[in-house]
Amino acid sequence: MNTQTNTQLPIPDRFDRAKVGEVWRVPYQDRAAEAKIWAKQHNIQPAAKDKTRICLMAIDVQNTFCIPNFELFVGGRSGMGAVEDNVRLCEFIYRNLGTITEIAPTMDTHTSMQIFHPIFWINDAGEHPIPAATVISLDDVKQGKWKVNPAVAYSLAKGNYLALQKHALHYVQKLSDEGKYPLMIWPYHSMLGGIGHALVSAVEEAMFFHNMARNSQTNFEIKGGNPLTENYSVLRPEVLEGSDGRPIAQKNTRFLQKLLEFDAVIIAGQAKSHCVAWTIDDLLTEILTQDPKLAKKVYLLEDCTSPVVVPGIVDFTPQADAAFQRFADAGMHLVKSTDALDAWADLSL
Incomplete structure (x- = not known):
């Protein structure tokens, strides 16, 4: 008998939608005690008893992307996209506490x-590029419009500036050859040790509550620490080898395989046009090499993700929507957070 509940649970009274766009301290000990009471009150069983194993992958739901006035707030076309998405994401976690087996938040770092x-x-x-307004193309590097700053060679290449400059040219060449987004210069963001790196407080609280109620360790996946490549996707850096052909990074094969061992993978997070789309694309690539039918176990929470939109400068909405349609055409499911999980196609609870 499946001890997993597919009945949607109430949302705790303490959850305050108005605070989702703010930063605050989660009272862990209080929430841990409440979670145990909540689990007993609603007959929520430990995740180890789940017959249908479901993973919620929450991509980069961090302050840097999700809190207004932080470095790379994803406003979407509404202007408050990430905040609105995270209200729905928190409510989805609470309503489906007894069904979600494991939560895996990725952390841009x-x-x-x-x-x-x-x-x-x-x-x-002697000027640095203006962040969020500068794209460095292959021609820019070839023509010397932008060069590697010699001052960073000490920290990144043991003083070997020529090797670093050679890598820079190789890097933009690879992006161009593989049809990826060109190199965008971003504001300093998701800085390790900084407040922008942290999960959104309300989302962190919901995940911690799930952890305690279901005895299921939150599975944090760190990405983005390699100084020589972008890492939009948690599953694969943009460039894997240096100019000499030697590897500088590798696919996250361990996490890829873990995801595919679940009966269902639900995906939400920021931004729909970048880290979310890139991660799903890498997941789909792996699925197509193993068994295309595995795409049916992936569910994309369309109302819990927004694209990058900088009013008057760039709007990645069409690219994001086109990517999601391609994922759906491959067999993945586009769903809403308000839908009952037991009504989702191909999901057996």
């Missing part, structure tokens, strides 16, 4: 000297 941050590059005038 950076330091200052990385290939997509301003300090890495410099022009002949």
